[in-house]
Amino acid sequence: MSQARPFTVITGASRGIGAEYARALAAQGYDLLLVARDHTRLDMLREELQHGHQGEIWTESLDLSQPQAASTLYEMAHSHREEVSLLINNAGFGMYGDFADMPLANIQSMLQLHMNTIVESTRLFLPAMLARQHGAIITVASVAGFFSIPYMTEYAATKAFLIAFSKGLAREIQNQCVTIQVCCPGFTDTDFHQTAGHKPKHVLFAQSSQKVVQTSLRALQSKRTLVTIGWQGRLATWTSKMVPQTILMALAGKFVKPPSSIPKHQPSH
Numbered sequence: 001m002s003q004a005r006p007f008t009v010i011t012g013a014s015r016g017i018g019a020e021y022a023r024a025l026a027a028q029g030y031d032l033l034l035v036a037r038d039h040t041r042l043d044m045l046r047e048e049l050q051h052g053h054q055g056e057i058w059t060e061s062l063d064l065s066q067p068q069a070a071s072t073l074y075e076m077a078h079s080h081r082e083e084v085s086l087l088i089n090n091a092g093f094g095m096y097g098d099f100a101d102m103p104l105a106n107i108q109s110m111l112q113l114h115m116n117t118i119v120e121s122t123r124l125f126l127p128a129m130l131a132r133q134h135g136a137i138i139t140v141a142s143v144a145g146f147f148s149i150p151y152m153t154e155y156a157a158t159k160a161f162l163i164a165f166s167k168g169l170a171r172e173i174q175n176q177c178v179t180i181q182v183c184c185p186g187f188t189d190t191d192f193h194q195t196a197g198h199k200p201k202h203v204l205f206a207q208s209s210q211k212v213v214q215t216s217l218r219a220l221q222s223k224r225t226l227v228t229i230g231w232q233g234r235l236a237t238w239t240s241k242m243v244p245q246t247i248l249m250a251l252a253g254k255f256v257k258p259p260s261s262i263p264k265h266q267p268s269h
């Protein structure tokens with residue numbers, strides 16, 4: 001019986017958008033492997049989801065910014081179930097501030113988590129899906145990947161990479177019954193901004209993680225590759241195409257710039 005249920009692996013499932021994917025997919029009867037570093041939160045979520053859920057829910061603590069993380073994730077998934085129907089590459093974090101002052105270790109963690117681990121995980125999980133002609137991979141990027149954003153420079157660049165990667169891969173495997181989706185939320189009401197140490201100056205029209213997940217899972221049925229959320233997503237898409245990049249960067253930089261960010265290396269008078 002258990003083997004008949006679809007199985008999904010969700011990274012960054014301890015809170016925010018990842019936890020919401022877990023809630024939605026548990027309600028749809030999926031077996032779940034929930035992965036993040038905070039085991040206590042994962043176990044609390046499993047307890048919450050187990051009420052009324054017939055399927056299996058496993059939790060694993062893993063730091064996905066470590067070099068071998070994708071292989072470990074793949075082995076963990078296969079220690080529970082042979083077939084993975086859906087992989088959700090969601091784990092991520094933000095950093096705000098002057099690039100020149102960012103701790104190098106934090107930048108390395110972000111590049112590893114947002115790019116290497118996701119590309120490697122996709123490479124590991126995809127072939128079996130293609131062989132079965134069934135499955136899907138959702139990667140959570142961001143509208144921040146639509147253009148360069150000063151003071152979130154490396155974050156926006158990694159998300160732009162994920163969008164380009166997912167679109168190219170989707171095209172490569174079109175007609176092969178496996179869906180590649182890159183989900184691009186706008187400002188979403190989660191712990192993300194607090195964890196990144198950012199106090200946004202103006203937050204208008206924040207989206208809920210429920211709305212992000214509903215839109216993403218609905219779009220999976222229509223096999224759409226690039227998914228944005230609601231009218232905010234449509235506005236971001238339109239703006240990124242119609243407004244010159246210099247203007248966009250100036251506006252985004254003003255919005256994101258931390259108060260402590262003062263010009264450095266100024267010539268002395």
Ligand SMILES: NC(=O)c1ccc[n+]([C@@H]2O[C@H](COP(=O)([O-])OP(=O)(O)OC[C@H]3O[C@@H](n4cnc5c(N)ncnc54)[C@H](OP(=O)(O)O)[C@@H]3O)[C@@H](O)[C@H]2O)c1
Pocket residue numbers: 011012013014015016017018035036037038039041062063064065090091092093094113140141142143184185186187188189190191192193195
């Ligand atoms: N919130 C927004 O406004 C927004 C907008 C666009 C895109 N996004 C993207 O949405 C995704 C989810 O973010 P969120 O808003 O849900 O933020 P969140 O509430 O801070 O959740 C982030 C999740 O990622 C996990 N994570 C972070 N670093 C990890 C690591 N090294 N190893 C394993 N797991 C790690 C965290 O778990 P642990 O701390 O337990 O490891 C947590 O479960 C991210 O990729 C983010 O870039 C967010």
